[in-house]
Amino acid sequence: MVGMLQKKILRDTKENRWSFLAIVCICSLGIALFSGINLYVTTVEAAVSDAYKQANLADYWIYKGEISPAHLADLRSLGEVQEVQRRKVTDITLPGTSGAVLHLHALDETATINVPELLEGSGLDGSEAQRPFAGQPLC
Incomplete structure (x- = not known):
């Protein structure tokens, strides 16, 4: 009885070996695809998190025509506010x-919130504010 059962299992396995191999291949491809997508997502999440930390992105922006030092002091006195910095934003056609359209961000001091990423060149050293543009009249 056991001999006949073993012969039937071997015969069925030989007849269906290509179907079994196809199922194993499809499962392997599915696992590889899932693992690749999972790795990609975690890598992107880590890169985005690092970029946010390096830029120190602000949680909130307050838009107002003119913000005085008294307004800044009021904002700093709020309980959950960690850092406040003002900047002037203007569009020039x-x-x-x-x-x-040129979108300009001007700061009184070195950027500590929403720090721009310098892709090329060098940062300003502070002496540029004293010099007018060469050959250009000041408006």
């Missing part, structure tokens, strides 16, 4: 047919 560039002359010409391109219609390009």
